[in-house]
Amino acid sequence: MPDKRTETDSLGQIEVPAEALYGAQTTRAVGNFPISGLRASVFLIRALAMVKLAAAAANRELGLITEEQGGVIVRAAQEVLDGKHHEHFVVDVFQAGAGVSLHMNTNEVLANRAGQLLGEALGSYKKVHPNDHVNYGQSTNDVFPTAMRLSALLALEELYPVLNALAGSFAAKAEEFRDVLKAGRTHMQDAVPITLGQEFAAYAAAVREAEAAIRRGSVGLRALGLGGSAVGTGLNTHPEYRQKAVAKLARIAGLELHPAYDLRYAMQSCACMAEVSGALRGLALEMVRISNDLRLLSSGPNTGFNEIHLPSLQPGSSIMPGKVNPVLAELTAMVGFQVVGNDAAVAMAVQAGQLELNVMMPAMAHNTLQSITILTNTLRELDVHCVRGITVNRERAAFYAGSTIALATALNPYIGYAKAAALVKESVASGRSIVELAREQKLLSEEQIAEILDPKNMTEPRARKA
Known part of the structure; x- marks a missing residue:
């Protein structure tokens, strides 16, 4: 079998890997953007598939594509939701503005897979075309903002249980240490006594407040501009499409979603991404602070505070025998720094919108989703393998309390x-x-x-x- 097939787009012919579900425009994007080696988050891929599934179902119901076309597009999109074909989403996270490349990557994958289900050869597009059918009544300019918002909401659903568990672990330690007296410290100098339990109760409160801020900051993500088409006017869409597509998308995602009250606003402004990214930064700042406290309180063992003991997870030095470092607290701080940097990138991208569209959405999506993902994974590890195993040096704490x-x-x-x-x-x-x-x-x-x-x-x- 040949290892290439030839496809044609508006720029002419191009060779595509023979077995690829993507097509000509994706192949051009792969060649144009060999930037980071990073590919789209699974949350963004899933969100795009959800949007396409909802759009195909709505367009089929409205008679704008055939029952057959709608049926196979829905089947192909569901396969992507089930975790299949993700290896065919190959566009770099740093790509053409507005996410056109990843959007067309999605359209081509779904069109080719839908064609396969109808017995067509890859790249044929006779029965299901990427633009004419998968993308009917849609534009990158309403699909990508919708998918970006939805992907963040999906990712946050995995962060919230981690935050709840971490706050619970801090609260459990607060109860365990409620009678452990120690010296308080302000300005890194002696302050009046406090209990270790009170310190840990405050950590629990900090995590819960950060989660509440993220939930408040994510409210704007639920207002979607799907149906706005190219510039928010709904060109080439059915009058009922907007409501139907968003309602179906809400059911597919299992989330509370609704059409934006002004589709132009939803396309021009990405302020909701700045808001949720800023709330993630707030969580990161709190966790850097708390991780620094854990490192200080466990410092030593002979020349530091040594009021608490963190679980020993790995040897801490290649030259000093017996040294054990607070590795998860260190990791938490470094991840926090990354999230702060990601937020700066999101902020710059959000303010860069011009007229009817902000084309910097791929940067917003990548940085926000990376922040959610690394916070989720890091704080889960911090909770399970560090916080839950913390013990106290009662004698040292009591000495400082009296001193x-x-x-x-x-x-x-x-x-x-x-x-x-x-x-x-x-x-x-x-x-x-x-x-x-x-x-x-x-x-x-x-x-x-x-x-x-x-x-x-x-x-x-x-x-x-x-």
Whole structure:
């Protein structure tokens, strides 16, 4: 068998790999854009297949393509949804503006597979054509924005359970460590006591707040411009197509979707992508912060804080025997940095729209989907293989809780700020504890010392006794 077949498009003839489900325009794009070696996210491929399935079903119902054509296009699209033929989506993520290349890659794959189902040779397109049938009443300009938004929603559905589990693990540790006293630290200096459980409860809250922000930021993704055709006017579409196609797409995706109230706006503006990407950046920033805390709290073991122990996952040095590093906390920070960079790329792409279209959508789609994917995978690993296995060094934590010079803060209502500050200065100079000095200087009775300078009593509001 020959390893090539010849196809013709508007630019002329071109040789296509004989067994490829894609065709001439995809082959040109592969040659034009050998940029990154990265291909479209599975979420974007699935979203494009969903859009094509919904569009074919709507057009068949409206009598705009035949029952036979609609049936085989739907079957081909469903196969892609089932995980088949993804190896034929070969266009680089950095490609022609607006996603024309990946869109035509999709049209050609579905047309060729539909033709196969009807007994046609690859590249024939006599019974099912990529443009005339698979793409009937559609344009890259309404299909790609729709698929981009839908793909982000699909990807987020996998992130949310991971965030919920991670917040739950932090909350479980908060309960486990609720009675572990330790020194608080502000400005990386001694602060008043806190419990380790309180610190971990705050981590749980941070994750939950970040998830809530992402859910709020993703609301705009649900308004779709499908049916807008080339410039948002609906040229070459049936008056009922828009509503039918989006309703079918919502059922296929299992998501709440609706037509945008203004199709021109949905095509011109990609602000919703900036919003969700910004919320992902917010999650990344929180996780970088928390991962830094985990690294600090577990630092040592002999020359650091050593208040908690992270699970040992792999040797940490090629030269220092026995060294174990906080690898998942380090990974979390690096992934967070990548997400922040991705957000900057999304922001630049979103503001680059001109007139009736923003052609920078491939960059938005790639960066947003990569952010969701790497956050999902990283935070799952952080949760399962790190957070759930954290243990506490109670002795070290208790030592710091009793040693912090900020214990003197509790004396403010009794001896005043100035005297308390002098006590701290003397403690630092002499190396003696606040409790020892308060007792020696008879600043308080023994009963008051036991009550006021008990670190546990400093971890929650308490009414002052007269």
